[in-house]
Structure formats: C-alpha cells, structure tokens
Amino acid sequence: MPVVTGAHELLDTEVFVDLSGPLGVNLHLKCEGLNFAGSVKIRSATWMVAAAERSGLIGPDTTLVESSSGNLGVAMAVVAAARNLRFHCVTDAKCNPSTIRLMRALGATVEVVEEPAAHGGLLAARKARVRALCARSSGYLWLNQYENEASWLAHYHHTGPGLAKEFGALDVLFVGVGTGGTLTGCARYFRDHHPGVRLIAVDAEGSVNFGGRPGPRRIPGLGAAEPMPLVDAGLVDEVLRVPEADTVRMCRRLAARGLLLGGSSGTVVSAARTWLAAEDPDRALTAVAIAPDLGERYLDTVYDDDWVTRHFGAAAAAPLTRELRA
Incomplete structure (x- = not known):
C-alpha cells in the first residue's frame, strides 16, 4: 500500500481509461489529474x-x-x-x-x-x-516554468518511463503543449529509448507554439501567446491544432460518460480521436493520450451552458447523453 507523508509526494496513480467504447478508436487515456494538485x-x-x-x-x-x-x-x-x-x-x-x-x-x-x-x-x-x-x-x-529544465526532466525520468513500462508496444503518443515541459520530457525519453514511437503534439488553435497564427483563446491550459523556449518542433512527428469549440464538445461528450475532464484533456482527446479515426480505421495501433487535468475547475466555463453558448454557440452546449447511449 503506497503511503505518502506530504501532498507533493503523490505524483502518479497509474490509471488509464480505455476509450475504445465511447469514442470508437483504439485509445488509452493516461489520467494525470488523480493527485492533490489535480493535474500533470x-x-x-x-x-x-x-x-x-x-x-x-x-x-x-x-x-x-x-x-x-x-x-x-x-x-x-x-x-x-x-x-x-x-x-x-x-x-x-x-x-x-x-x-x-x-x-x-x-x-x-x-x-x-x-x-x-x-x-x-x-x-x-x-x-x-x-x-x-x-x-x-x-x-x-x-523558478520560471517556461525555461526551467527541471520542468521537462520530471517527465523524462518519470512520465516517459512509466508509459513505456505499461505499454511496451506503444505506437503513438499524443501530448498536449502549453509550456512544453510534458511534451519535451516525454519526446526526449522516447527518442532516446524507444525511437519507433510516433510523437504527436496537440496545440490549441490560436497558439503560436509551432508557428501558428495567433488568435483568441478562452480556455486556459494548452497553447501560448508567444513561443515557449522548451518547445522543440524537431522532437515531434506531427502537430495537431484543435479549435476550442471542439475542445468543449469533447469535454462534454466524455462527461456524459462520467469522465469529467479539464479543457487541456478535452483538447488532447479531440485531436487523438480525429487522427486515429483517419489513420487507424482498423484499430491496429496502440495509442495513448496524456490527459493533463480533471474538470472540476471548468464548471464555470466549459461545463456552464451559458458560458459555452455565449462563446461557441448553442450547438456546442447541447447535451450529448442521448447520443452516447444509443
């Protein structure tokens, strides 16, 4: 039985969610919010x-x-x-x-x-x-999270090896990009130890992390208004950009299944589902997406009908429970 003496010692509960049923693609979600900080x-x-x-x-x-x-x-x-x-x-x-x-x-x-x-x-x-x-x-x-090497070393020495241990035959890894710590640490680990794994970075539309066109972003978490020093495009195989309306819809779709995830997580899952539906129709690949956060902090935004309708229209706020149960 794991025992911690301080809240900062609980880093990983090693929980993965199989999303093949709810989303129709072969995707496992690594839930990083099951700690006292609620996020990766x-x-x-x-x-x-x-x-x-x-x-x-x-x-x-x-x-x-x-x-x-x-x-x-x-x-x-x-x-x-x-x-x-x-x-x-x-x-x-x-x-x-x-x-x-x-x-x-x-x-x-x-x-x-x-x-x-x-x-x-x-x-x-x-x-x-x-x-x-x-x-x-x-x-x-x-401590400057934007440039501090300890930010990505944590994932090089912990997150990356943990994923490799659980998924020895991993084909594709989807990682969201904010300051770049999680992406850089995982990407460098897999490049050094398992170079066959395909690394896909997920960014928010309107972010300039990979030279994208700057635009308004209402959901905190992924993306950046200026290039992040820790982000190295050369470490990844592909970059996917997700509109925030898609983030909202995916968050609400998963919530209808009891998975109340944060905006960053909804963005990563949305990108992963779209990519896998197009690139892996036979569900032959082993794919993992890192879910950075849980959803309680988004109750006033992503999960609030008035907020969503105001920013993304009534269609984005429409309930999806009946669709998922069909």
Whole structure:
C-alpha cells in the first residue's frame, strides 16, 4: 500500500481509461489529474522546487513566485503548502475562478493581471509582473516554468518511463503543449529509448507554439501567446491544432460518460480521436493520450451552458447523453 507523508509526494496513480467504447478508436487515456494538485503539473512543480532546494536557492525568507494560467499555479501551491514555503502566483483574467479560489485556499497569494501587454498579451503581462516582484525584493524566487529544465526532466525520468513500462508496444503518443515541459520530457525519453514511437503534439488553435497564427483563446491550459523556449518542433512527428469549440464538445461528450475532464484533456482527446479515426480505421495501433487535468475547475466555463453558448454557440452546449447511449 503506497503511503505518502506530504501532498507533493503523490505524483502518479497509474490509471488509464480505455476509450475504445465511447469514442470508437483504439485509445488509452493516461489520467494525470488523480493527485492533490489535480493535474500533470504536480510533477514539474515538485521537480523545480526540489532542484532549487538542492542548489541552495530556497531559504527561510524565500517566497516562490510564478506566472501561471492555472494548473501549474495550483501545483506550486500544493508543493509550497506541503513544504511550508510561501508562494505568490501571478495569473490573469482568463484563469478559472475556482482555480483562483483553490490556490488561495492552499495558502497562496494570488495576483490577477487584467490588462494584456502590447506585445505578448496576458502571458507577457504576467511575466513582466513577476520580474517586477523579483526586482523589488531579493526574497522572491522565480523558478520560471517556461525555461526551467527541471520542468521537462520530471517527465523524462518519470512520465516517459512509466508509459513505456505499461505499454511496451506503444505506437503513438499524443501530448498536449502549453509550456512544453510534458511534451519535451516525454519526446526526449522516447527518442532516446524507444525511437519507433510516433510523437504527436496537440496545440490549441490560436497558439503560436509551432508557428501558428495567433488568435483568441478562452480556455486556459494548452497553447501560448508567444513561443515557449522548451518547445522543440524537431522532437515531434506531427502537430495537431484543435479549435476550442471542439475542445468543449469533447469535454462534454466524455462527461456524459462520467469522465469529467479539464479543457487541456478535452483538447488532447479531440485531436487523438480525429487522427486515429483517419489513420487507424482498423484499430491496429496502440495509442495513448496524456490527459493533463480533471474538470472540476471548468464548471464555470466549459461545463456552464451559458458560458459555452455565449462563446461557441448553442450547438456546442447541447447535451450529448442521448447520443452516447444509443
């Protein structure tokens, strides 16, 4: 029986969901939200804090500070609370309200940036605020999830090997891309140890991570308003971009089966289903998609009929339960 002494020690419950029935494709979903942070970001947060401590960067007067659209902020709040550290999260107006409340419940200071920067939007504004805090006081430490190698090393040493252990004959892996830590760590692991695995990056439409055309994005998580330093297009075989309306529809489709997943997860699953339906009609491939988060934090957005109708139209908010039971 696994026993942990702190919330930050629970990184993986090794749960996979077979989606062949609900979606009609041969796809296993690795659920990363079954930890105290509710997302895959617990790994990056834990590794970044541990690396900083080993380097002697964290002292008794240190306040960790980070820019986050949601999941990493919650993960840092969990790790900071478990390690008795102070944490200041700079987020923005697109962050789910429940996520902000959750971080504050964990003891974090949360600052919400309302105005986007002239270049780089809300992300650039958040990063500018973090830099200002660090310039104001030497007690602030920015671990910088956007450039910190510990962010992807966590997945190189943990997520990638775990997937290879469970799926020795893995053919295709779908990984969502935000800051790039999960993708880079997994891609580098499989390139080094199992180069035959096809790596497919999933990005949100409107993101510029792979040189896409910038556009509005309402769902926090995947995608970026400026290229992420950790993202290396040379590590992947293919990039799939998903419109947010498809993300919403997939989230609601899975919720009708009892799987309340987050926006990032809905994006990855939507891309995986479309690709597999076209490329693997005989269901001969072994495919896994990494689901970064669960859905409770999206109750005010993705799962709210009024919000969905306002942004994506009534069709996206239509219930799918009857269709799934047919």
